[in-house]
Amino acid sequence: MSRATRVVRGRVLSFADDPAAAGTDALRRIDDGAVLVEGGRIAAVGEARAILDLAPADAVVDDHSGALVMPGLIDVHIHYPQTQVIASYGAQLLDWLHNYTFVEEQRFADPDHCARVAEFFLTELFRNGTTTALVYCTVYPQSADAFFAASERADARMIAGKAMLDRNAPKGLLDTVQTGYDDSKALIGRWRGRGRLDYAVTPRFAVTSSPEQLEAAGALMKEFPGVYMQSHVDENTDEIEFVRQLFPEARDYLDVYARAGLLGPRSVFGHCIHMTGDEIAAMAGTGSVAAFCPTSNLFLGSGLFDRTRLARAGVRIGLATDVGGGTSYSMLRTAAEGYKVLQLGGQSWPAAEAFYQMTLGNARALSLDHAIGSIEPGKDADLVVLDSHATPAMAHRMERVDDLEQELFVLMTLGDDRAVRQTYVAGEPKKA
Template identity: 55%
Template sequence: MSIAPSPTLQAYRASVLHFHADPAFSDQAFDWFEDGLLLVDGGKVVAAGDFAKLAPALPGGLAVLDYRGKLIMPGFIDTHLHFPQTDMIASPAPGLLPWLETYTFPTERRFGDPAHARGVAEFFLDELLRCGTTTAMVYCTVHRESVDAFFEASAARNLRMVAGKVLMDRNCPGFLRDTAEGGVRDSEELINKWHKRGRALYAITPRFAPTSSPAQLQLAGELARAHPDTFIQTHVSESDAECAWVKDLFPGARSYLDVYDGFGLMRPRAVFGHCIWLDGPDFARMAETGSAAAVCPTSNLFLGSGLFDFDRADAAGVPLSLATDVGAGTSFSMLQTMNEAYKVARLKGSYLPAVRMFYLATLGAARSMQLEGTIGNFAPGAEADFIVLDPQATPLLARRAQRCAKLEELLFALALLGDDRAVLATYSAGVKVHQRR
């Protein structure tokens, strides 16, 4: 292999890990180069491989940034979280619905103010980058200003982000209520303004079935058909009380998920948060339509919503990813989210190896979003969003890492003991956007 000289070529030496299949279904799911090299040019991946094999092909005089002793992997992808809920994270409530009424809706009221929305968006994105998350699927509020503020802050950092205006025309405070026609009209105007502008992508975002009328859901489905390369994001089957409410509101639907299906909101690039109380036909329908589940373990434990069934979802072939669900989720860190996902799986009688949790937070998420080849691994031509993990970040993690004989053990230690401190650096399109102090 020969590598052409380029004034923008960058080389990074470290242990390098990335995925090309789901470890649950493949014995050759990833490439791990213990002494590896990642090559980046113009914000895109050129190659990833063994240092000994790639180094001789480097142009003379190229400086190699030495991260030996660290682990380079694709940036984390968080498929479900709410940027307006940043300031109300860790707010106490006995369940989902009272939590929404007491904290969420009053907090979101302020996001019609562009200055407030921009300030929260700036902090939110910096926090994601500090935790190694380079892409996220983000809920804004009903206010158009919140979407503009988010994408403006994201564009300033050149991040690959997905976001959308919440649609909500009933069963919510009047100060957050849009209309069926007005909400969808605003969404289409925001699609035309932001979708595929730079690295921005748009998600059609009904908050959840109880807060959208049938008319609004019908129009949202029509909008999704008119813009098939946009995303759809919403909540489904998060808590038993919520499921009972949906049954009363939509008595003709077979299930909560069937409400969305009936309005044309299930398709590739549709990502459903939670999916705890789905039954067998629901999971089968998700797989059939290419819809994906965003698993939110810290949020589900915090609100007491329930435990996601990994085995049932895997048996049906549903695309899966992990998500923080900030602010019901209690950490921006995908490492902390893996920690809780492992425990949720154990409580449901299944087992998540660490290597699979890292897959779900990278390539698995990219596949759920239909973005494989763009983000999620180090395939040549993919966008160079990556992180540098430090196994010596804390005294306990360093002590445990010294005794790790296998990659699985090291990844497990990072997932169970790591947090934002384990992220030494974060790169977006080949540019460093976070450095741990």
């Protein structure tokens, strides 16, 4: 793929660590900075004048002076087949799945529909500044093929997997233990390591997978070391009770996955709201990741995520939109709702910590901080340009803002896709 050599100029802001641990030393800030991009990677970063002198004469210069140039935003839990059930009225988790999601996902038996929605989904992510995501496809292998193909064309770093579910869903949406294993293995062979793509073994959740299917998912994890695993746990109290009935031998909900060998540092579990002490200890001990999905948890009435409790126990945490239970593709809107959820729990979340989470923090949650999440030479040139004056209300508020922390809080609280001036994927602009 031919890529332009490019200079992206602006107020460069990145993180070297979590501000909660390192304070202001965690921030890397250049007020008149620039990023030199060559071959889809960051070649240099520094003061704008020095970078412009370093750049070849034919380099494209994108001048975003005054705006913030940051690492691309990362989403650790999202469902691409749910783009047309977002904002579906009036249900909690299990009814919402049966009334809306399972109906919608059967449309993905059609490869043309898969391709159309995959393109829309990626365009929407890029429009909102998201450059990497951990993505659920449907049970149909063609849904994963379509998503991976669209991601490859965009040269995007994406992780996705075909959902595995062999019970407690409509007949047309079920696979079997064997076909779930076979289809997933074939997709791993086709797509994993191709371009910037990776695969996630995806048992949808314990309610829709038999013990045998979960064991097959565990077998794939052993067969392909380093592959990801994504599922859901402890989202809704009725769901937890259903799992208890389905798996009476398990100590708790998370133990269902543990028995199948599905916990580990590349395992990401959505929600993690109603966790017992034993479950939290197991998450921390295995390095498994809890995905905080605030807009979804509020919309479906599932409960409030206790970030402080999990963090103090050593659980790795990511932030996620969870579209379509979640109500926005924007990580900025998601962080805003996360702030409110934590406020209700008596917990604070400074803006710098939220932006760390959306960038380097989520990269660390996905074990991708060697490649993305911060602006450093050698890393992928996935960038977002954020404008804190993007709307009249934001510009009006910014008249009274005099430091970076306040500005980040304005972006986080009032920002949405309009605040995203440009998104760069492997150094190429993607927002029209």
